[in-house]
Amino acid sequence: MLPTSIGNLSDQLFELYLYANQLHGYIPRSIGNLVGLNRLHLARNQFTGYIPSTIGNLYRLKDVHLDTNQLSGKIPDVVGNLSSLLSLNLSSNKLEGVIPLSLGNCRSLIELYLYDNKLTGKIPTKLLQIPSLSKTLDLSRNNLFGSIPSEAGDLKMLSELYLSDNNLSGNIPSNLGGCVSLSILSIQGNLFQGIIPPSLSSLKALVEIDMSRNNLSGQIPKFLERLQYLNLSYNDFEGEVPTSGVFANVTTFSVLGNSRLCGGFVGLRLPKCKETKKHKTKFLMFVVVGVLSASILLTIICLLYAWQKKKSNNQLSQTSINTRFLKVSYDQLLKGTDGFSKDNLIGRGGFGSVYKGIIEKDGERVVIAVKVLHLQYRGAQRSFMRECEAWQNIRHRNLLKIITSCSSIDYQGNDFKALVYEFMPNGSLHDWLHPTLRLNLLQITNILMDVASALDYLHNYCIPSIVHGDVKPNNILLADDMVARVGDFGLARFIGTSYENSSTEIRGTIGYTAPEYGLGNEMTTSGDVYSFGILLLEAITGKMPTDNIFNEGFSLHKFASMALLDHVIDVNILKQYQDDESFIRKKEKNAQKIEECLASIVKIGVSCTMDDPPQRMDIKTVMQKLQQVLDTLQNI
Missing domain, CATH: 3.30.200.20 (Phosphorylase Kinase; domain 1)
Structure with a gap:
């Protein structure tokens, strides 16, 4: 349990992080004594009971994260005293009652997460009038009812709005067209009815909409084609499904459960739409044929021939696309x-x-x-x-x-x-590195070369270039012949396209993520090089970047740098290979060459993990130097 004596800490304490432990019991009321706190993170524990009202004394708080606990009762009105609050996360608890109107006093609030609780009542209009809300408002998975207030259109800076899985009803307000910065709108699992308002067409930043499991009707607006993801399943839409943009890729949209739809992408297997203008089209064709000259007719024939040829090519191309990937249910x-x-x-x-x-x-x-x-x-x-x-x-x-x-x-x-992949019988590189190293130096170097080759392809030969974004041992899979395969593109960035990561997205894994990402910088190929460098040093030293010894400024990069004494590898690092019989035999005759190879590999890792991106080795140079090491090892 968190002791009451926590309140005896200095009133100058700036940050308190107790995130992701196994703390339980009540949050002590004495926490209200820490009036100097700017950040309070108690998330992912097992706290129960009420949020103490004394939290209202912490008027300097900017970030409060109490999410993923078992807190109950109401959200205390005193949260409205926290006028400096930028981020409030109370999600995944058992909080009940209404959303307090006092939250509207937090005029500096940028993001608010209340999802996955038992909150009830209507969405307070005062909450929607906080001008600073610019990142996320998430009220999903509660018991809220009523309509979306028209004041929602005042959230001109808001990027993401989540209202899913509540009991909200009425029409989607046309005022939402005022949320000009909105990129994600999620309102699935409610009781909304009526049409999709045309005003949403003005939201140029919108890339993702989920309106599934409602009672919406009418035709599917054509402006939705420009989205990257769309889910309209289990409503009552009717008419023709568009075929361009998002509707051209069956993996990026869904219209299941709408029995009155027709047409659309062939893979949807919807009935054909009725041709309402058939007779009018025939009449116009007769008129055109009657008045056109022979030369025009000849031109039309040529155009029809070219069109037919293009259509055949497109059908062949579509068949190729459809058969390239196996269909599974x-x-x-x-x-x-x-x-x-x-x-x-x-x-x-x-x-x-x-x-x-x-x-x-x-x-x-x-x-x-x-x-x-x-x-x-x-x-x-x-x-x-x-x-x-x-x-x-x-x-x-x-x-x-x-x-x-x-x-x-x-x-x-x-x-x-x-997603269905080929099965990799040898698991991931992490499995072979921890808890005991089970690879020899030549195998490790070959695997590192494989990974570098994959990154070189992604960075320099793909159009557009791709930043993987999460290079780490768990994402390096090993085939039967121990050839490495890079997987998991869930965080990838496509440079220069609409698939670039937003500033609020997750960027890699702790320990492997480039330091500049922590400052909000764009994902780049240089960030992948940093992650690769950490992976390389982990493979050579057997130490993970998150090991307990790496704290207070001491890192895997510094550990490896210190091992390079006068450009000769520290013998302690060789302990990782003492159980490798082939290494022992080779060491007796070629100790100096092997140590030079190890030193060369570590130098690559140190260069790749420099804090300043321009100082890092580029991936092509990495491949050249690894190839030199491989040539030496293979000739020993």
């Missing part, structure tokens, strides 16, 4: 993984779980790895879209091979999305 994946059983679970990531399974392909049973997206996690939808976009166009010996994707509905009516 939710039912096939469910059966192939034995109901996504724990026995078949082979890994977990930030946005999904990976299962081993078996499917039929060309009459043969194929072992696969199925990554099932956790769509309840923020960013999972975008991660799925980004992976589909990446795998659609990239092919390389050192990239994981994707078999197909599946975008469907499970047996409970929930959205289901999964």
Whole structure:
């Protein structure tokens, strides 16, 4: 439990982080004595009871994170005293009652997360009149009712609005067209009715909409084509489904459960739309044929011939696209993984779980790895879209091979999305590095070369260039022949396209992420080089960047730098290879060459992990130097 004596700490204490421990019991009222606090992070513990009203004494607070606990009761009105508050996260608790009107007094608030609680009542209009709300307002998964107040249109700076899985009703207000910065609108799982307001067409920043599981009707507006993700499933829309933009890729939109729709992408298998202008079109054709001269007729014939040829080519191209990836259903994946059983679970990531399974392909049973997206996690939808976009166009010996994707509905009516890859029997590089190193120096160098080759392809040969964004041992898979394959493009950035990461997105994994990302800088190929350098040093030293010894400014980069005494590798680092018999035999005859190889590899890692991006070695130079090391090792 958090002791009452916490309140005896200095009133000059600036930040208190107790995030992600196993603390339980009540949050002591004495915490209100820490009047100097700017940041309070108690998230991901097991706190119960009420939020103490004494929190209202902490008038200097800018960030409060109490999410993912078991707090109950009402949100205290005193939160309105926190006039300097920038970020408030009370999500994933058991809070009840109404959203306090006093929150409207927090006029500096940038982001507010209240999702996954038991809050009830209507959305307060005062909450929607906070001009500073510019990042996220998330009230999803509560018991809110009533309509969306028209004041929502005043949130001109808001980027993301989540109101899903409540009991909200009425029409979608046309005033939402005033939210000119809105990029994500999520209102699924409510009781909304009426049409999609045309005013939403003015939201040029909008890239993602989820309006599924409502009672919306009318025709699907054509302006939705420009989105990157759209879910309109389980409503009552009618008429023709557009075929351009987002509607041209079955993995980026869904219109399931709308029985009155027609046309659209062939993969939807919807009925054809009735031709209402057939007779009028024929009449006009007769008139045109009657008045056109022979030369014009000849031109038309030529154009028709060219059009027919282009159409045939397009159909051939479409057939190629459709057959390149195997089609699998939710039912096939469910059966192939034995109901996504724990026995078949082979890994977990930030946005999904990976299962081993078996499917039929060309009459043969194929072992696969199925990554099932956790769509309840923020960013999972975008991660799925980004992976589909990446795998659609990239092919390389050192990239994981994707078999197909599946975008469907499970047996409970929930959205289901999964990616199906070839199964890698030797697991991930992490498995071979920890807890005990099971690779020899030549194997490690070959694997590092494979990863560098994949990054060189992504950075320099893909159009557009791709930044992987999450290079780490867990994302390096090993085939039967120990050839490395880079996987997981859920955080990838496509340079110069609409798939670039926003400033609020997750960027990599702690310990492997380039330091400039922490300052809000754009993701770049130089960031991938930094992550690769950390991976390299981890493979050579056997130490993870998050090991306990790395604190208070001491890092894996500094550890490796210190090992390079006068450009000769410290002998202590060689302990990682003492159990490798082939290394021991070679060491006796070629000790100096092997130590030089190790020193060269460590130098590469140190250069790649410089804090200043321009000082880092580029990936092509990395490959050249690794090849020199490989040539030496193979000749020993």
